[in-house]
Amino acid sequence: MLEQLIKQNNVTMFGTGSQVMFFVHGYGCDQNMWRFITPHFKNTFKIVLIDLVGTGKSDESAYDSDKYNSLEGHADDIINICDALNLEDVCMVAHSVSAMIATLAAVKRPTLFKKLIMIGPSPRYINDADYFGGFSEKDIEELLETLDSNYLGWSSAMAPVIMGNLDRPELAAELETSFCQNNPEIASHFAKVTFLADNRSDLKKLAIDTLIIQSEEDAIASLEVGQFVHKNIANSKLVVLESTGHCPHMSAPNKTIEAIKNYLL
Amino acid sequence: MDYNIDYKEFYDTFPSGYFCSLPNGIIIDSNKIFLKLTNYSREEVIDKKKFTDFLSLGEKIYFENVFAPALKLSGTLEEVNFNFTKKEGTRFPVLVNSVEIKDLSGKQLYTHYIIFNIAQRKKYEQELLKSKKNANELSNKLTVVNKELRDHDELISKQKLQLEEFNQHLENKNKQLSNFAHIASHNLRAPVSNLTVLKDLYKENTDINDKAMLFSKVEIVIDRLNETLNELIDSIKIQGNKNIVHDNINFDTVFTKTLEILDIQILDSKAVVTSNFCEASNIAYPKLYMESILLNLLSNSVRYRAPDRIAQIHFHTEIINNEILLIVSDNGLGIDLKKYGHKLFGLNNTFHRHPDSKGVGLFMTKAQIEAVGGSITVESEVDKGTTFKIILKKKNNG
Numbered sequence: 001m002l003e004q005l006i007k008q009n010n011v012t013m014f015g016t017g018s019q020v021m022f023f024v025h026g027y028g029c030d031q032n033m034w035r036f037i038t039p040h041f042k043n044t045f046k047i048v049l050i051d052l053v054g055t056g057k058s059d060e061s062a063y064d065s066d067k068y069n070s071l072e073g074h075a076d077d078i079i080n081i082c083d084a085l086n087l088e089d090v091c092m093v094a095h096s097v098s099a100m101i102a103t104l105a106a107v108k109r110p111t112l113f114k115k116l117i118m119i120g121p122s123p124r125y126i127n128d129a130d131y132f133g134g135f136s137e138k139d140i141e142e143l144l145e146t147l148d149s150n151y152l153g154w155s156s157a158m159a160p161v162i163m164g165n166l167d168r169p170e171l172a173a174e175l176e177t178s179f180c181q182n183n184p185e186i187a188s189h190f191a192k193v194t195f196l197a198d199n200r201s202d203l204k205k206l207a208i209d210t211l212i213i214q215s216e217e218d219a220i221a222s223l224e225v226g227q228f229v230h231k232n233i234a235n236s237k238l239v240v241l242e243s244t245g246h247c248p249h250m251s252a253p254n255k256t257i258e259a260i261k262n263y264l265l
Numbered sequence: 266m267d268y269n270i271d272y273k274e275f276y277d278t279f280p281s282g283y284f285c286s287l288p289n290g291i292i293i294d295s296n297k298i299f300l301k302l303t304n305y306s307r308e309e310v311i312d313k314k315k316f317t318d319f320l321s322l323g324e325k326i327y328f329e330n331v332f333a334p335a336l337k338l339s340g341t342l343e344e345v346n347f348n349f350t351k352k353e354g355t356r357f358p359v360l361v362n363s364v365e366i367k368d369l370s371g372k373q374l375y376t377h378y379i380i381f382n383i384a385q386r387k388k389y390e391q392e393l394l395k396s397k398k399n400a401n402e403l404s405n406k407l408t409v410v411n412k413e414l415r416d417h418d419e420l421i422s423k424q425k426l427q428l429e430e431f432n433q434h435l436e437n438k439n440k441q442l443s444n445f446a447h448i449a450s451h452n453l454r455a456p457v458s459n460l461t462v463l464k465d466l467y468k469e470n471t472d473i474n475d476k477a478m479l480f481s482k483v484e485i486v487i488d489r490l491n492e493t494l495n496e497l498i499d500s501i502k503i504q505g506n507k508n509i510v511h512d513n514i515n516f517d518t519v520f521t522k523t524l525e526i527l528d529i530q531i532l533d534s535k536a537v538v539t540s541n542f543c544e545a546s547n548i549a550y551p552k553l554y555m556e557s558i559l560l561n562l563l564s565n566s567v568r569y570r571a572p573d574r575i576a577q578i579h580f581h582t583e584i585i586n587n588e589i590l591l592i593v594s595d596n597g598l599g600i601d602l603k604k605y606g607h608k609l610f611g612l613n614n615t616f617h618r619h620p621d622s623k624g625v626g627l628f629m630t631k632a633q634i635e636a637v638g639g640s641i642t643v644e645s646e647v648d649k650g651t652t653f654k655i656i657l658k659k660k661n662n663g
Contacts, residue, residue, distance in 0.1 A: 028330030032338050096330070135322055142323025149346045150327075180335040195326070219317060219325045244289045246329035250337045251288065 015042035026096025032058025036253035075104035101192040134209035203232035282380035290315035516542035536576035546583040559624035566595040
């Protein structure tokens with residue numbers, strides 16, 4: 001069971017420490033996004049990294065569109081991995097949509113988690129009556145079109161070859177440099193599920209201590225959204241970084257590390 | 266050779282848009298082509314605009330979640346398709362190549378972007394995609410129609426086979442009917458004529474003894490007429506019995522039984538009877554018919570042996586052209602086929618005025634053979650011998 005989960009989610013583990021720091025990447029990329037952050041915690045924490053099913057080096061064949069038609073599917077995977085690894089008191093660091101995935105997991109199994117660190121979270125991307133998510137449905141359609149037009153060269157027949165073929169090093173090398181190139185069908189499906197989701201009501205159910213890290217300028221999850229999240233999670237703290245863009249853990253890693261360290265240690 | 270390229274001139278005239286941005290996204294430099302493409306003045310862009318300002322909201326999501334992280338991780342990214350917005354709001358499709366420039370410590374200094382306007386290429390792409398979609402739809406339709414045609418074809422073939430079978434059946438029935446008509450008229454005419462003559466004679470005659478003699482002649486003719494009618498009726502029954510049951514016949518077994526039945530006649534005649542059923546030792550055939558056929562042919566060969574030599578009679582089976590043949594040959598009296606060939610299998614015919622000959626057998630034998638779908642032919646030379654060749658049935662039906 002553990003072996004199968006490790007393969008399914010490309011689970012990687014390293015580091016030493018009594019506590020576990022579990023990183024979950026957001027929409028668009030994979031665990032590589034954490035590579036500027038993890039080195040600074042591996043001597044004090046046991047680090048666990050995963051690729052959500054359908055991204056990175058996860059088992060693409062495990063992508064069941066019925067299961068992953070809601071974020072609960074990924075939340076269940078996280079719970080199963082924690083159980084299989086016998087983890088407890090987990091500190092989860094989750095970016096973007098994974099902040100909601102982590103929320104769902106923590107609501108289902110609160111005793112599993114000690115602390116939750118959200119980077120650029122958003123419970124809903126599409127504007128509602130009194131709610132500013134930042135986007136209209138038309139915008140999400142445009143995103144899907146952009147996804148389509150940037151995958152014309154992708155041969156989905158190639159993907160398994162690239163993923164599993166160790167005797168073709170030139171392909172492996174190619175993969176190393178082609179980051180965030182996920183299976184276009186899955187990427188499109190995951191985009192729909194992510195950007196059409198509404199997890200506002202789940203925030204109130206969260207009882208874990210939560211830190212919200214927010215870029216001062218983020219077109220995807222704006223300050224307003226960050227404040228909404230903070231207001232709706234009981235035990236939460238909001239930290240606004242002097243950074244721009246939706247991925248401060250990539251564009252301003254030092255500031256992000258500082259914020260995390262201040263919260264955890 | 267030194268070509269003395271003026272890099273300043275090159276920078277402003279090389280045929281693609283170019284701009285450069287800081288890590289926070291602000292554009293710090295751009296070439297004239299980029300400004301021309303987007304319809305902005307230099308002052309409106311430098312230190313004022315970011316890459317994402319040229320994108321739609323939906324594309325911004327893609328930029329922040331996929332493009333920027335990928336660029337950060339690999340240092341360079343190529344052939345990414347966006348739609349850039351001009352100052353007046355219209356949009357045009359582009360391909361973007363980008364590269365990050367870092368200092369020696371790995372800190373990012375700035376990012377270079379090259380923008381290719383692909384408006385024409387995009388139109389072509391859309392047309393290709395549309396054609397592809399149409400072609401796929403057409404292909405699917407064709408596959409469906411093709412299957413329908415094939416199914417229809419199969420149906421027609423089946424029906425054709427059925428028609429052919431039925432046609433064959435009708436032909437057979439027709440042949441039987443015309444045979445019957447011929448035989449009936451042929452074989453009933455003579456006895457009825459005889460009866461008419463005898464009746465007239467009887468009427469005219471006054472002598473009691475003559476009348477008694479005539480009447481006994483009438484009795485004989487009536488008996489023969491009766492026999493003929495019975496045989497005809499039996500043969501019709503055989504011909505009409507299309508679905509007669511086929512048994513598993515072993516030639517050796519049935520032949521042995523036949524030898525037993527004719528045991529006395531064979532001993533009496535001192536005939537030497539041999540057989541060889543190795544080539545086709547078994548057959549699915551109506552048991553009664555097979556027994557009747559073997560009995561009739563053996564009995565004929567024994568009966569019509571040549572008086573001056575030892576009768577040698579041989580039964581064997583062969584497979585020729587996927588058909589099972591039964592061949593019966595003897596060295597007996599032979600038949601003058603020129604004279605009697607056409608009458609050989611007729612009803613009530615004999616050719617040798619032999620005391621025991623009845624001639625009924627070959628007519629029935631032929632009827633039985635043909636009822637199972639076979640045929641019988643004969644080769645013969647007077648005073649040399651006779652060979653009957655019977656095609657029993659096709660091998661794959663056996």
